[in-house]
Each structure stands twice: as C-alpha cells, then as structure tokens.
Amino acid sequence: MVRGIGIDSVDIEEMRRLCADARGAFVTHTFTEAERAQARERHDPAACLAGKFAAKEAAFKALARLTAAGFDLRRVETLEDADGCPHVTLAGALAPVLEEAGVTELLVSITNERGVATAVLLAQ
Numbered sequence: 001m002v003r004g005i006g007i008d009s010v011d012i013e014e015m016r017r018l019c020a021d022a023r024g025a026f027v028t029h030t031f032t033e034a035e036r037a038q039a040r041e042r043h044d045p046a047a048c049l050a051g052k053f054a055a056k057e058a059a060f061k062a063l064a065r066l067t068a069a070g071f072d073l074r075r076v077e078t079l080e081d082a083d084g085c086p087h088v089t090l091a092g093a094l095a096p097v098l099e100e101a102g103v104t105e106l107l108v109s110i111t112n113e114r115g116v117a118t119a120v121l122l123a124q
Contacts, residue, residue: 004123005102006061008054010121015053016046019105024122030056032077050117051110058108058121059088066101078108080117086100086110088121098123 018026027036031049041046055078077089088106090098098104107122 001102002122002124003101004062004066005121006058006063007118007120008056008057008061009116009118010050012044012047012050012117013114015050015117018048019049029068032074034079038079040043040078047117051112051119054117054119055086055088055108055110055121058088059118059123062121062123063094063098063103065095066097067105078110086119114124 021027024107027049031039031052035049035052039045039052043049053073056073056076059076060073072092075090075092075094077091078086079089080086086108090106103123105124107124108119110117110119112118
C-alpha cells in the first residue's frame with residue numbers, strides 16, 4: 001500500500017555553488033559522511049550531491065505528514081549500491097515513525113538531465 005510519494009528537482013550549478021562554500025557548512029550539515037564519501041568518488045561530486053539532496057527533499061514530501069517530529073535531512077541517507085542503483089535508508093527518530101505508519105519500503109529513482117537532478121520517492 002502506498003503511504004506517500006514525493007518528487008524534487010535541484011539545480012546542479014546551485015549545488016556546485018553551495019559545495020564551494022569555503023567552510024563547507026551546507027554539505028556538512030546536510031549530507032552524511034557516507035554520502036559525502038560516495039560523492040567524492042564521482043567525476044562530478046556536485047551532480048551526485050544534487051541527486052542525493054533531491055532524494056532527501058522527495059523523502060520529506062513523502063514522509064513529513066507521517067510524523068509530528070522535526071525532519072532532519074541527515075536522517076535520510078541516499079547511497080548507491082555496487083550496480084549504481086540508489087537506495088534510501090532512514091536513521092534515528094524516523095525509523096519508529098515509519099514502523100508505526102506501516103512503511104516497510106522506500107523506493108527511489110534519481111536522474112540528472114540538462115543541469116537538473118530530479119528524484120522521486122515512493123513510501124509503501
């Protein structure tokens with residue numbers, strides 16, 4: 001049963017600008033260490049992070065109505081498996097919310113096209 005769906009798009013050049021911040025505050029406060037490490041391995045880290053950020057925002061749109069607690073984007077981790085397929089994991093305070101809401105699976109798809117990263121997330 002579908003419990004929520006979300007979609008988001010992120011401008012890759014804007015993400016590149018945010019990544020270039022000398023202090024790195026946005027990247028550090030938004031992405032997990034595993035996400036940052038995976039992005040560093042890519043030929044275009046900013047495009048990779050833009051896709052991950054779009055997935056985080058799509059997760060927020062799909063799941064925020066299921067919780068009264070705050071939604072920390074770092075609780076949503078988007079990583080690619082060995083085949084390059086993205087998957088989303090949720091940590092901390094959101095895991096019990098998903099269990100209570102009956103969400104057993106999160107499906108995500110990310111694409112980059114013409115300078116925009118877009119992600120769709122389905123919670124079921």
